[in-house]
Amino acid sequence: MSAVEYRIEGPCAVLVMQNPPVNGLAQAVRTGVMEALDRALADAEIKAVVITGSGGHFSGGADIREFNTPKMEAAPSLHDLIAAIERSAKPVVAAIEGTAMGGGLELALACHYRVATGKSVIALPEVKLGLLPGGGGTQRLPRVVGLELALNMIVSGTPVPAAKLAQTELFDAVVESGAVAAASQLIADRLAAGEVPVLVRDRKLVHADAEAFLDIARLNVRAMAGAYPAPMACLECVAASTSKPFDEGLRFECEQFTLLMNGEESKALRHAFFSERAASKIPDVPSDTPLRRIDKLGVIGAGTMGGGISMNFLNAGIPVTLVEQKQDALDRGVATMRGNYERSLKKGKLSQDKLDTRMALLTPSLSMEALADCDLIIEAVFEEIGVKQQVFEVLDAIAKPGAILASNTSTLDVDRIAGFTRRPADVLGMHFFSPANVMKLLEVVRGKATAKDALATVMALGKKIGKTAVVSGVCDGFIGNRMLEPYVREALFLVEEGASPQQVDKAMERFGMAMGPFRVGDLAGNDIGWSIRKRRYVERPEMFYPKLADRLCELGRFGQKVGKGWYRYEPGRRDAIPDAEVTALIDSHRRELGITPRALSDEEIVSRCVLALVNEGARLLEEGIAARASDLDVVYLSGYGFPALRGGPMHYADSLGLYNVARSMRGYAASAHGDRAFWTPAPLIEKLAADGGTFN
Structure with missing residues (x-):
């Protein structure tokens, strides 16, 4: 198939971009449009050109498949194409259906006229990749939609339906369809009237007091952007459209784009973007693997996790049978789900019709037999292997052939759970993160016997319910919690050495983590970690754990749910207040160990905590638990609050240089306190460092 179809309709040449799924502006498309434009200009019978896209889309912008390849910058560039369209002696009309985003919208802005269907989606979303529109979008869009609307669209990257822009000069016509x-009719009418089109670049930007507006906007955008440079760069480029001649504004936009493109923040955000897409690809599972039908779902357990899991599928229009042992627990779970929906209703995020529709898809039951016709059954019961065994033995007996049986376990052995059935090929883990109806991450745990079609089905289903699904092999804690354990241990060692919990938390939060490790512990429940450590003491007695966290739990300080943990909490509030009782506990613990506290820098705190993640991540890669380093980054970006502008722990290690990472680890291994054995760099790190390589 040609990248651009050329056809003649009356006096118009219609150029149809063809690059599924959204007609990204790949080199072949850019070349095809340029050649087709030249062909139309050379044909005396052609009076005008219409550019559109196939498959219900105009263009989604740059083709991500060409990112970081020579084709992305190869001639003709987007700038070349835009210049050719603007110079065209025959009028060019953009006929927009579906999406016109990024470079696609910038291409349309270069055309002499624009026609769109009302449901088309318009956006300049580059800021979400740490960039700004680099094809003149910051200079042209303000000239047709106004300064304030353009700034909001460019700084936020938020898509806007074309119907909402119908009254602006962006479009010459907004139609229901066709x-x-x-576009053909519009250009015929304009030619008949002898109209001379005015290019967007030649239009005047009018605003009553641009400087005053921009001064206020700078304050707001700076506060919103935090450590991200792209939003402020977007603002300054838009500001240039008000104060500089058009070509000077373009040059300024180009300079700012180049700075951002070469910056660490954009590299990290682009890495995250590509990593999330790569996570859906399983090396030994073909993309065309036939999927099992999932028309009905079963969930066992109506607690916080079971209810949240159920809501994901109800939201996607999939019927759910929810099973509990006791009526009061079932009623409480259903009431909580309804309450969640009603809160969304009050906030205007959900209509009453949708609330009613979703709740109508729910079938509460006290009988496991009600799950007999379900295509996928997820258990969300107590995290204890004996309880899991009882559930899966029953499911093995009642579930229909071909049904997928999933455990929501966060740490337990999925292979052992599969062994409780006579159908291990149908068993896998689906580890949702709490609250399950909100958190994006879904760890899909592949057992040694899990069938490829079962795995592919659950990965596709994860996408359908809006999750970022990542495959993990079987190990204690899978990817996320396995890496989290040494991170938390290192935070505890830092406190033993002289830091306070609040210093560690603040250092990690300044680094960009959503919450520091001690605040996370209080939120999740310190008793959960205590339970895991007790199991570790039996199963892995060689592991070295700081006992401080155990001492905290022995005082009943389990976190926010009891009003005290590493911090103190006032009733009804979540403010973490330092507590003298915790300070006294830490001081006493240090004296018992004979430790004289020392001052620790925030730099050391961040380095030791993050590199603990990295070293354990490298071991996961060596063991084959994760298919690629970027999968580890996706887990931490989607489920653990790792800052997006750092790209994930493994990408962050790459940015430091693995030689430097290994050197730091060896330094920590030589220190007098902590787990020296842990800090021996994983062999993969040593190998990559020696070869000058990277994880990604």
């Missing part, structure tokens, strides 16, 4: 036909 954008190409409408």
